[in-house]
Amino acid sequence: MLEINHVSMAYANGTVKAVDDLSFSLKEGEIFGFLGANGAGKTTTIKMVTGILPVKSGNIKICGHDITSDPIAAKRNFGFVPDDPIIFDKYTGREYIDFLGDIYGVSNEDRSRVSSDLLKRFSLEDAFDKRISGYSHGMKQKIAIIGALIHSPSLWILDEPMMGLDPPSAFALKELMKEHKAQGKTVFFSTHVLDVAEKICDRVAIISKGKLVLCGDMDEIKRAQGDDSLEEIFMSVAGNGNE
Amino acid sequence: MNDYLILLKAMFRNKFRFATGSKRGTIAILCLFAFLYVFIMSFLLFIVIELQAIFASKNIGILFYFFVLLTASLVVLMFGIVSLVSTLYLSKDTDFYSVLPVKQTTVFAAKLSYVYISEAVIVAAIALPIIIAFGIVSHAWAWFYVISIATLIIVPALPLMLAAIIAIPVMFVASKLKNRSVVSLVFYMILFGGYFGAYMYFISLSSNADVLTGAAVTEALQRMQVMLYVFYPFTALTTAALGIPMYGLNVGASTVVNLLIFLTVSAALAIILMIAGKFMYGQSVKANNQTNNSKSKKGEFRTSGSVKALIKREYISSLRTTQVAFQCYAVMMLPIIIAVVFGIMTRNNLNSVEELAGVGLNYRIITLVSFCTLAAMFATLGNAAATTFSREGAAIASLKILPISGKRVLMSKVAAWIIPASVVAVVSVVILNAFSFDITYFVLSLFSLVPLTAEFVLFGALWDIRSPKLKWTDPLQAVKHNGNVVAGQLLCMVGGLLAVLLLVILMVNSISFDNIFTICWCVLYGLLAIFGVIDILLYRKIDTYFNRIEI
Numbered sequence: 001m002l003e004i005n006h007v008s009m010a011y012a013n014g015t016v017k018a019v020d021d022l023s024f025s026l027k028e029g030e031i032f033g034f035l036g037a038n039g040a041g042k043t044t045t046i047k048m049v050t051g052i053l054p055v056k057s058g059n060i061k062i063c064g065h066d067i068t069s070d071p072i073a074a075k076r077n078f079g080f081v082p083d084d085p086i087i088f089d090k091y092t093g094r095e096y097i098d099f100l101g102d103i104y105g106v107s108n109e110d111r112s113r114v115s116s117d118l119l120k121r122f123s124l125e126d127a128f129d130k131r132i133s134g135y136s137h138g139m140k141q142k143i144a145i146i147g148a149l150i151h152s153p154s155l156w157i158l159d160e161p162m163m164g165l166d167p168p169s170a171f172a173l174k175e176l177m178k179e180h181k182a183q184g185k186t187v188f189f190s191t192h193v194l195d196v197a198e199k200i201c202d203r204v205a206i207i208s209k210g211k212l213v214l215c216g217d218m219d220e221i222k223r224a225q226g227d228d229s230l231e232e233i234f235m236s237v238a239g240n241g242n243e
Numbered sequence: 244m245n246d247y248l249i250l251l252k253a254m255f256r257n258k259f260r261f262a263t264g265s266k267r268g269t270i271a272i273l274c275l276f277a278f279l280y281v282f283i284m285s286f287l288l289f290i291v292i293e294l295q296a297i298f299a300s301k302n303i304g305i306l307f308y309f310f311v312l313l314t315a316s317l318v319v320l321m322f323g324i325v326s327l328v329s330t331l332y333l334s335k336d337t338d339f340y341s342v343l344p345v346k347q348t349t350v351f352a353a354k355l356s357y358v359y360i361s362e363a364v365i366v367a368a369i370a371l372p373i374i375i376a377f378g379i380v381s382h383a384w385a386w387f388y389v390i391s392i393a394t395l396i397i398v399p400a401l402p403l404m405l406a407a408i409i410a411i412p413v414m415f416v417a418s419k420l421k422n423r424s425v426v427s428l429v430f431y432m433i434l435f436g437g438y439f440g441a442y443m444y445f446i447s448l449s450s451n452a453d454v455l456t457g458a459a460v461t462e463a464l465q466r467m468q469v470m471l472y473v474f475y476p477f478t479a480l481t482t483a484a485l486g487i488p489m490y491g492l493n494v495g496a497s498t499v500v501n502l503l504i505f506l507t508v509s510a511a512l513a514i515i516l517m518i519a520g521k522f523m524y525g526q527s528v529k530a531n532n533q534t535n536n537s538k539s540k541k542g543e544f545r546t547s548g549s550v551k552a553l554i555k556r557e558y559i560s561s562l563r564t565t566q567v568a569f570q571c572y573a574v575m576m577l578p579i580i581i582a583v584v585f586g587i588m589t590r591n592n593l594n595s596v597e598e599l600a601g602v603g604l605n606y607r608i609i610t611l612v613s614f615c616t617l618a619a620m621f622a623t624l625g626n627a628a629a630t631t632f633s634r635e636g637a638a639i640a641s642l643k644i645l646p647i648s649g650k651r652v653l654m655s656k657v658a659a660w661i662i663p664a665s666v667v668a669v670v671s672v673v674i675l676n677a678f679s680f681d682i683t684y685f686v687l688s689l690f691s692l693v694p695l696t697a698e699f700v701l702f703g704a705l706w707d708i709r710s711p712k713l714k715w716t717d718p719l720q721a722v723k724h725n726g727n728v729v730a731g732q733l734l735c736m737v738g739g740l741l742a743v744l745l746l747v748i749l750m751v752n753s754i755s756f757d758n759i760f761t762i763c764w765c766v767l768y769g770l771l772a773i774f775g776v777i778d779i780l781l782y783r784k785i786d787t788y789f790n791r792i793e794i
Contacts, residue, residue: 050644054790071790075646087641088556090563094542101544102552103645111544129542131563 001155001186002026002049007058009044009210018044020210022058026155026188026203031181033201034190037238041210042190043083046159049188050080063154076104079148083160083190085140089133093124093143096132097150104151111150118146121172137164145173149180156180158189162196174200198230208238246345250353258361272729280368288376295380304381308374308481313474315369316402319362323399323406325569326358329719331523332410341528351524355517362399371395383485390484390502397509401476404512407519476512479504549647553655560634561627567634570722571627575667578620582671585613586678608750611763612743613675614688618767619739621696622732624664629703629728631656632711632792633721639713640794649708649789657704661697668696691767698774703731705781708788734774742766 002025009019019041026032036042047053049060051067051074060067065074088096094115101111119125122142127135132143141164148156156177162170177187177200191197197204198218205215214221214237218230225233297303331354340350371392378387471478483501488494547555561571635642642652672692676685707727715721722728745766749759 047640051790052640052643053793072646072648075644080644082640084637088560088638090560091556092542094544095559098544098546099552099556100645102547103549103647105549108544108546111546 001028001063002188003059003061004045004049005059005061007045007048007055007060009041009048009053009056017210019048022207022210022212024205024212024215026186028154028186029181029184030202031177031187031200032189033197033204034188034207035192035194035197035204035234035238036190036207038192040207040238042207043159044210045207046080046157046190050078050157051075076151077153078155078157079151079153081141081144081148081156081158081161083163085137085144087132087140087144087147089135089140090131092131093128093135093146096143097147100147100150106151110152114150114152115146118149118176121176122146122169138166138169141165142169145176149176154185156185156187156189158187160191161189162191162193170196194229194231194234204230206234206238213237246349247353247356250340250345250350251356254353254357255360258357272726275729275733284372287373291373291376292380304377304485305478305481305487307377308485309471309474309477311370311373311377312398312477312480313470315366316398316474316477318369319365319399320402320406322365323358323362323403324410326361327403327406327520327523328410330354330358331520332527334527337527347528351521354524355520358520359399359403362403363396366398367395370398386486386498387484390480390498394480394484394502394505397506398477398480400509400512400516401474404516404519407516407523411519411523476505476508479508550651550655550658553647553652554659557631557656557659564718567718567722570719571630572663574623574626575663577623578617578667578671579674581620582613582617582674585616586675607756608746608759610679610681610684611760612746614684614692615739615742615746615763615767617671617675617739618692618695618742618770619736621664621668621692621699621739622735624667624696625699625703625731625735626722626728627703628657628660628664628700629707629731630722630725631660631704632707633713633715633725633727634718635711636713636715636718636721637794639711639792643789643792649786652789653704653708653785657701660704661700664696664700665693668693687764691764691771695767695771695774698771698778699731699735701778702734702774702781703727705778705785706730708785708792709781711792713792713794738770738773742770 004025005023007019007022008017010017022041022045034042034045044053048055049062049067051071055068062074063077065071065077067074088099091099097111097115100106101108106114115128119128122145124139124142124146127139132140135143141161145158145161148158161173165173174196177189180187181202201218203215203217204221206213214233216224221233222228222230225236228236294307331351334354341347343350374391375388377383378391479501482489483498483505486494486498488497490497490500492500562568632639669689672685672688676688707725710727712721712725712727742763746759746763749762754762
C-alpha cells in the first residue's frame, strides 16, 4: 500500500537532517500510527509521501506508483488531512467538496452519499453551505476529513488529526478509521496522543530526530518491551527526542 | 499618548515589514519605484521650467497651483478610499487590537492617523517638488514656501473626508449582501473610470486651445470657474500662497483671511472625517464581534471537469477577497481608458492636421504611438496571472496533493486570466481603431496586441511558478510586495515605451513614414516573438518548478 525506502530530507543547505534514511511499509487493511516528538520529522515525512515536498533521496511508492516519477497515479490513491487545515477558505464547504469531486472525478450521487453521511457524523450540516473562512479550527478539520474521503481512497493519510476536534468528533473520527480498515483499506496517521494510537493502531512506527527507532506490530512491541504501555515504550526509545 | 504612538509606530513598522528572504527583491522593487518617481518628476519639473515665462501671468499661476493641489487630492481620493476601508473597516487586526489594554478610541486615533499620514506623504511626494520648482521659476515671495510646506499636511483632509463619505454607503450596502467583494470591486471600478472621466472632462474644457497662451489659459480658467468655487478651500490656499490680494484687502490681510478660510474649512472637514472614520471602525468592531449564525441557502452539487473546476476556483478565490480583486480586475480597466484617451487625442489631432495642412507631422505617426503605448499599458493585464501561485500561500500544499500535473494547474490558471485580459485587449484595440479606422492598422494591431496580451499573461504565471512568494499573512502582500509582477510589467512597459521612443527618434530624423510604419510593426511583432520564446523556454520546466515549490 505504502512503501517508504531510504528516504532522507535535509534543510538549511543539508546541515539539518529532518528525515534520515527512513524505511518502512504499510499493508492493506491496517491502521498505522506514526509517532514522534515535536520536530522528529513526522510532518516532513508525510509531506514527502503526499507530494508536497519533493523526495530528493530514496523513493516512496503508493499502491505501486512512485510519488516522484508517477505522481498523478500515486495521488489518486490517497486522501490527506493536514495538521493545519489551510484549505480553500473562500469556498463554502459544499464548493470545496464539489471542487475535490471534480478533480477526482466523483459522481454527483457519490458526492451526496459520502458527504451527507460524514456531515451527519460530524454535525456539520448547518455550516456546509457557509464560507470555510468562518469555520472554527475543528470545523475546518472536519471539512478536510470529508474532502479526503470523498473519493473513497485506498490510503487515508492524516497528520495530527485529533487536534482541534471536540470529543464527539474525535470519537467519530476513530470510528471512521476503523471502518476504513474494515473495508480492507489503510489508515496512516501521525499523532502525539499515544492513548489513541495504543487503542486503534495495528502497527506503529516511532521516529526520533529523523530516524526510525521502532516499527512493528503493537502487540509484538509491547511483548518485546515487557508489556509496558505505549507511553513508557515511547519515552524509553524517543523520550529525549524533543527539540 | 504613549499608547497612541506605540500603536502608530507598530502600524508603520508592519507596513514596511518585508517577508524573510525577499529583501533583495524588495530593495529592487523600491529602487525601481524610486527610479520611476525621479523619472516622472524630472519630466514634470522640466515642464515647470519650460513654462516659466507663462507663469508671469497671475491667473495662470493660480490655475497651475490650484491644479497641482487638485491632482494630488484626486490621487488621495482614489487611494484614500481603499486605504480607509482596508484600515478601518476590513482590517484583519481588529481582534488583535481589541484584546490589548488600550482604549478603542486610541486604536481608532492611531489607525486614522496612519491613513492620514500615509496620504499626506503621497501629497507631499506629488506636490512638493513641483510647487517648490514653481515658486523658484515664478520668483514667488518667501511666504509662498512657508505657507505651501506648512499646509501640505492639511491638504488630505478634503479628499479623505470625501473618500470616507463615499465609502460609508458602499460599505453599508456591501455588508448587507452575501458577495460583498464584488460590490466593492464594482464600486472601485466605477471610481477608477469616474476618475479618468473627470480627467477627460477637464481636458475637454481646455481642448479648444491649440497653442498654450496666456489668453487661452485665461479663457479656460474662466470656463473652469465652477471648479475653483467647488474646491474653494484650495483656491483660498492658492491665493494665500501666491500673495494675491482679494476681498479689497491688502496682500497681508488677504493672505491671512484666505489661510483662515482654508484652515477653518479643513478643520471642519477633519472633524467630519473623524466622525465618519469612527463610524467605519465601530462597524468593523461590531461585525467582528458578531457570530455568524445566519441560515445559509442550501446548495447543490454540480459536476464539472477538473480544468473547469480549477478555473472556477481561481475566479472564486480572487473575487472573494476585495483587495486582491481590486489589484487583479480593476487595473484591467486602464488599457480601455488609455485607448479612449488616445482615441480622442488622435481624433483631435486628425482634425487639427486637416485644419492646419502642411505642418509636416504625419498624423498616422500618432496612431502608431498610440498602439505602442497601448502595448506598454497591457502591463496592467498581467497582475492576476503574475501572482496566481503567490496568492495561494500555504494553500498551495492543498493543490500539490491533488492528482493533477503542474502543467494542468498552470494552464487552468492561465486560461482563467487570459479570458478577461484578451477581452480587454480586443476592446481596447477596437476602441483605438474606431476613432480613426484603417483596415491595415486594425488587422495588424488586432493580430499583434491581442496575442501579445496572451503571451504576457502566460509569462506572468510562468514567472510566478518559478519562485512564488508564499509566505504572507495577508493575501494583499502576495500582490503588492511581489517582484514577480514587476518583472513582467517591466518587460511589457519597457518594450512598448522603447517602441514609442524609437518612433520619435525616427520621426525627428525625417525617416519616411512607410519605413517608420514597417519598423513599428516589426518592433511590436518582435516583442511578440521575444515573449513567445521566453514563454516556451519557461513552459518546458513547469513540472520541475511546480514540484520544487516548498511550503
